[in-house]
Amino acid sequence: MSSTELLLAWRYIRSKRREKAISAIAGFSIVGIILGVATLIIVTSVMNGFRKEFTEKVIGFNGHIVLHPLGAFGNYQGIADKISRLQGVKQAVPIVEKQALIAGKKTIRGSLAYGIGYESLKKRDLITKNIVSGDISNFKDEGKIILGESLAQRLNLCLGDDVILIAPEMDETGFGFIPRKKTFKLVATFDSGMHEYDNSVSYIPLDISQKLFKIQNSITGISVFVEDPLEISTIKKRIGGEFSKSYRITDWQSNNSSFMKAVEVERNVMFLILTLITLVASFNIISCMIMLVKDKEKDIAILRTIGLTRAAITRIFFMIGASVGVFGTLIGVIAGLAFSMNIQKIQDFLDNILNTKVFSAEIYFLTHVPSQLNPIDVAITVTVSLLLSCVATIYPARKAGKLNPIEILRYA
Secondary structure (H helix, E strand, C coil), rough: CCHHHHHHHHHHCCCCCCCCCHHHHHHHHHHHHHHHHHHHHHHHHHHHHHHHHHHHHHHHHHHHHHEEECCCCCCCCHHHHHHHHHCCEEEEEEEEEEEEEEEEEECCCEEEEEEEHHHHHHCCCCHHCCCCCCCCCHCCCCEEEEEHHHHHHHHHHHHHHHEEEEEEEEECCCEEEEEEEEEEEEEECCCEEEEEHHCEEEEEEHHHHHHHHHCCCCCCCEEEEECCCHHHHHHHHHHHHCCCCCCEEEEEHCCHHHHHHHHHHHHHHHHHHHHHHHHHHHHHHHHHHHHHHHHHHHHHHHHHCCCCCHHHHHHHHHHHHHHHHHHHHHHHHHHHHHHHCHHHHHHHHHHHHHCCCCCHHHHECCCCCCCCHHHHHHHHHHHHHHHHHHHHHHHHHHHHHHHCCHHHHHHH
């Protein structure tokens, strides 16, 4: 575009139009584009955050790959050490995982009890980096237990309190069958940020869990943590090549495939639906530009008479319409990024104003609204918005370029 065309386009953009309806439609178009772009960025960032948080929390508790024995699990420590030496494997942890009842002060709750060694627990960043109270180093002493913060609160427990863990199996005595139980002392609580786990998980020493659940010298599985979770299939094949005959091998992708697919489908559908907001705003640009061209017919005729070509007129009005899309997209991106980066502060503000929990952990399993900005998603959003805005401008701009100046001036 030449400097003359840019100057004319700028004057038309900033000039006070006689038709107030044109300005109103242009304003609605800009607002529509701002809302569409900002909402798209916010929704995609929240969906990415949900996926990231869920993946990290589930993996942090269960491991990337889990080996379950098809029979007796003999020499489990030797097997774990052998797996740890495989390429791409970060850690292999023997565990005992059992459902149990946990009793506090006049309250009993269900719990997913993990029997784990102290050295292995120290390497669980999801636990060690989220200790709310107590000291994890006390776990190495006999008869100690670590609970999720929500579970401890529901049981009305404080540090140092006695906790009774009741196994589902019964012991046969001369007085009949009685439940097997063990008293522990609470030494620490953690808050992982995932309500479902914080409200149910308990950790006890591995050797005590073997005695409590009557699986002496055995375990229920080996949790394997790898360096790159996305390369899980390759490492799973390496482990399966040696252990597939004696163990059932599962991984985090197959165990949570339904959830991950549901998140991905919901994300794509939301992107499509919210793109329609920008599309509607683009149709408003068409209406605005058609009315502007009609209002500026005499100006167009004069410009054509003094030598401007049809292509030049087309470019001038294309610039006017595209500027609406560019301006709306720019403000929308700024608003979307600002909201996504401060979503936790906004949640806290709404909680205080409304005096309620806007994001309930009992419903969404997470204690906060997660957000993860992806530059690719932002770039796609901006591209789609600009493309729709520019495409919507083509028809009225070409119509302006095709106007016949002779006919306009004859009936002026």
